[in-house]
Each structure stands twice: as C-alpha cells, then as structure tokens.
Amino acid sequence: MIKILMIEDDFELAEILSEYLEQFEIEVKICDDPYLGLSTLNTSKFDLVILDLTLPGIDGLEVCKEIRTKHTIPIIISSARHDISDKINAFEFGADDYLPKPYNPQELLARIKSHLRRQSITMQEISPAPKDLVCDDFRHIITLKGEPLQLTVAEYDILRYLIKKEGGAISREELIYNCNSINEDSTNKSIDVIIGRIRTKIGENPKEPKYIHAIRGVGYKLEQ
Template identity: 85%
Template sequence: MINILMIEDDLELAEILTEYLEQFDIKVTTCDDPYIGLSTLNTSKFDLTILDLTLPGIDGLEVCKEIRKRHSIPIIISSARHDLSDKVNAFEFGADDYLPKPYNPQELLARIKSHLRRRSITEEETKSIKKDLVCDDFKHIITLEGVPLNLTVAEYDILSYLIKKEGGAISREELIYNCDSINEDSTNKSIDVIIGRIRAKLGENPKDPKYIHAIRGVGYKLEQ
C-alpha cells in the first residue's frame, strides 16, 4: 500500500481526496496543523507528501523548505494560490509539482503515480551502484560499507548533507545554513573541526582523502 501524508486544513477537501485515493490502494494520513504534519513526517514513513500553502501558524512554503531539508520524498503542492511567485518559490524550496485548486482528483492520482514511478526508477538505479557511504534519514544512521558510524548530531547533519549533494562543491556557509544542529553564528573554523572528526571516523588520511575533499576557496565535496 502507498502511504501519503496530506498537510491540509480544508478537512472537507481532505476527506474527498482520501476517499477517492483509497480506491487505488493509497492510504492518506491528514494533518490540518503544519507543525503536527512535520512531526508526523519525522516519526513515520511516507511515500509522498501533498502540501497546501495556506496553513495556520506557518506558511506552506516554509513547511516545504523544512520537509526538503530532512526528506527526499516527492512533494506535491496543492494550493488555491495561483501567483507565479508562489509557484517559483515552491519549486526553489524543493517541491516536485504544483497543482492549482480546484482540480479533479483523477489528475492528482495521475501525478502521484508519475512521481512514485520516477522515484522507484531512481531508487533501482541507485541500488545498482555500490556506495560505501549510505545515509538512511528514516533510521537516522549513516553506514560505511554496511557498518553504522557513531556520529554526533552535528557530524550526522554535515555528512548526510554532503552525501546528498555528492560530487557538488559545498561552501562552509551552506553547511552552517542548512544543518539545523549547527549554530548560525558558527565560524568556518568550527566546520573544519567537525569535518576533521568525520574524516577520523571514516578512517581517512586528510592528506589523501578518499571521500571528503577540500575545495580551495569554497569548502568541501564528497565523492565515492
């Protein structure tokens, strides 16, 4: 069964969509409070998120950003806000799709199937490529050749971010901004110290690293 989290404060719409999607073996969990929605997403496993933008307490765009920081699941925006700026910001914050209300539930179903099909293909391709370092956000562990690493929260946040951005050059400032456990007042030197600890736990020689490479004038990148 497919499990979907819907963060939507229009409970009548949520009920209609839930009943429709249940016909296709899709279970929908609805949260009308965005904070509860984020908490639910962190404690349970879902295949996809349907997210409204006009929510109580916090704008849906901020919710989208928070989801994408921690999860790689597809995000479909379901919103009555038709402003171009909202659509652009939604995609910049990590949304995979934007479905303007009102819409036919059949179209939502088609988009859900499309995103899950793409995700399944991507996961199969990833499995076919052997990786030494694997990050499991759901279990909150990173393994090196199948063995879990004993990481602090800050070490986990930085290493998981580098893994997800594999091959990309990441600045120290980007790590500070995107890793919740790192204080925004932290210095570049503090990032270097944490990177040093991570390298030690990976058994790396800092002069000839296998995974984490320093990029002069920029920061770091991870290759494997």
C-alpha cells in the same frame, strides 16, 4: 500499500481526496496542522507528501523548505494560490509539482503515480547491487547469498577482512597482522592454505575465481 501524508487544513477537501485515493490502495494520513505534519513525517514512513500553502501558524512554503532539508520524498503542492511567485518559490524550495485548486482528483492520482514511478527509478539507480558475500559483525557470521557459511575463526577473520577491503589488493602480511586469530609467526603459505579452504566453502574454482583473486607478487583481493 502506498502511504501519503496530506498537510491540508481544509478537512472536507482532504476527506474527499482521501476517500478517492483509497480506491486505488493509497492510504492517506491527514494533518490539518503543519507542525503536526512535520512531526508525523519525521516519525513515520511515507511515499509522498501533498502540501497546501495556506496553513495555520506557518506558511506552506516554509513547510516545504523544512521538509526538503531532511527528506527526498516527492512533494506535490495543492494550493488555491495561483500567483506565479508562489509557484516559483515552491519549486525553488524543493517541491516536485504544483497543482492549482480546484482540480479533478483523477489528475492528482495521475501525478502521484508519475512521481512515485520516477522515485522508484531514482532509488533503483542509486541503490547499490546486493552483495553475495555479506559480513554481519553483530551476529559474527558471513553469508553467501543469504546462507551462513561454516567457517573456522581464522577463515572468518580473513574473509571478513577481504570483504571489508573489497576491491583492494591485500598482501599476505597485511592479513597476518590485521586478523587477530592469525599468529604473527604464521607464514605466507599458511595464509594460502586458509584461502584455499575458504574458496572450497564458497564453492569457488581457484583457476576461474569469482570472488577471491590472487594478485601475483602481492596477495589477494575480493571482488563481487
């Protein structure tokens, strides 16, 4: 369900808008006090903010500026103030939209959907693609596509190091000196043997590797 924070001191209007939006599976949290609204936003997760400008104690423009210093959440200004300077300041302070009162709740709904659509596209663009190989240091496991691998201590240390240095060329000597379970007297050949075992456990063909690539004259690198 979509969750919206409405900072609005006209409680009757807020209730009307809230009841209308609930028909479309939009849950609205109403705060008639701007300080309570800011506190609520900092402690709970919302998808969008609807913000009045004429508020008790602090002007809505200052609330907008404060929200934008901490959050990237879309902000729709809902205000009876029609002065062009208020609109300009609202956008300069980080508002995404300005809806002059009175307005039809249908228009508010359309704008909410539009901003959430844009937010979703933006988050997809900035979110990194999920990795197949993930190291969980807290649980001391490495997963492949969500499934834990059964690794020896040496295999875990080497694969963990490769994941941490993803994309970088790592020499065999670097693996020996940075993996605590590997004896410093180990040979390059022993590293190759362990890499071979890791490849088997992740189902990789060394002739056509997907993850662990051999770098001639250097060592290995992991890509995903």
